[in-house]
Amino acid sequence: MVMQPLKVQLKDVCVRRRGKTILGPVSVDLGAAGMTMVIGPNGAGKTTLLKVLHGVERVSGGQVIWSQNDTDVRQAQAFIFQSPIMLRRSVRQNLAYPLQLLKRPRRQIDEEVVEWSKRIDLFEALDQPAPRLSGGERQKLALGRALIRNPKVLFLDEPCANLDGGSTREIEGLLRQAAAAGTRIIMTTHNMGQAQRLADDVVFMVNGSIEEHRPAAAFFKGSVSPTATAFLKGEIIE
Numbered sequence: 001m002v003m004q005p006l007k008v009q010l011k012d013v014c015v016r017r018r019g020k021t022i023l024g025p026v027s028v029d030l031g032a033a034g035m036t037m038v039i040g041p042n043g044a045g046k047t048t049l050l051k052v053l054h055g056v057e058r059v060s061g062g063q064v065i066w067s068q069n070d071t072d073v074r075q076a077q078a079f080i081f082q083s084p085i086m087l088r089r090s091v092r093q094n095l096a097y098p099l100q101l102l103k104r105p106r107r108q109i110d111e112e113v114v115e116w117s118k119r120i121d122l123f124e125a126l127d128q129p130a131p132r133l134s135g136g137e138r139q140k141l142a143l144g145r146a147l148i149r150n151p152k153v154l155f156l157d158e159p160c161a162n163l164d165g166g167s168t169r170e171i172e173g174l175l176r177q178a179a180a181a182g183t184r185i186i187m188t189t190h191n192m193g194q195a196q197r198l199a200d201d202v203v204f205m206v207n208g209s210i211e212e213h214r215p216a217a218a219f220f221k222g223s224v225s226p227t228a229t230a231f232l233k234g235e236i237i238e
């Protein structure tokens with residue numbers, strides 16, 4: 001397990017697909033702690049930025065520079081996609097799987113699975129098939145399955161899309177606990193209330209570019225570009 005916090009920097013990163021630039025060039029320096037909210041209109045490049053950071057989107061130019069070597073960085077990251085992919089098995093098996101991959105001893109796996117099922121409030125559902133869970137429960141399971149291996153960095157793409165207030169509150173609580181325990185969180189959200197509740201810093205994107213990267217307090221105070229100000233007011237940005 002990596003002991004040092006992971007920092008990442010993008011230098012002039014571009015992603016081009018089918019002759020079109022969908023991201024960049026972007027340059028940004030993301031610190032080693034806290035929660036970063038990536039916000040902006042549909043198609044701004046938020047998911048692409050997260051995938052580039054996670055190393056699953058091929059870049060057409062520029063550099064992604066992590067503060068540690070590649071193998072450590074890959075082991076230390078988790079990504080939760082908008083529709084998380086579950087094993088078509090029980091909640092227990094879904095939670096155990098990442099620890100089995102890490103070849104943890106059986107007894108330790110059993111203990112951690114029980115502990116995490118309680119943290120995500122799915123202890124009673126441990127032996128239920130994951131596909132039968134509700135949307136909110138599935139998202140909590142996805143989060144538990146990512147956090148059970150104590151990642152240094154967690155990427156989430158709209159983790160609360162389509163969830164009601166109660167489920168959103170639970171997910172936000174789990175994210176806060178993870179951040180307090182030292183996991184660096186970088187996520188997209190369309191929910192400005194959520195961004196205000198959680199963000200330490202905000203990356204605002206439009207048309208494949210990063211237009212603002214500021215501490216959350218400054219961003220939400222409105223000391224930002226006219227486009228970001230309009231976005232915060234709920235105006236349509238094109």
Ligand SMILES: Nc1ncnc2c1ncn2[C@@H]1O[C@H](COP(=O)(O)OP(=O)(O)OP(=O)(O)O)[C@@H](O)[C@H]1O
Pocket residue numbers: 017018022040041042043044045046047048049
């Ligand atoms: N593999 C691809 N090939 C071609 N175009 C792509 C590809 N992936 C994404 N795009 C385009 O790149 C742009 C940015 O997409 P991205 O999913 O990163 O935006 P987003 O900000 O996450 O949007 P949303 O808020 O709707 O999820 C979009 O116009 C999308 O259609």
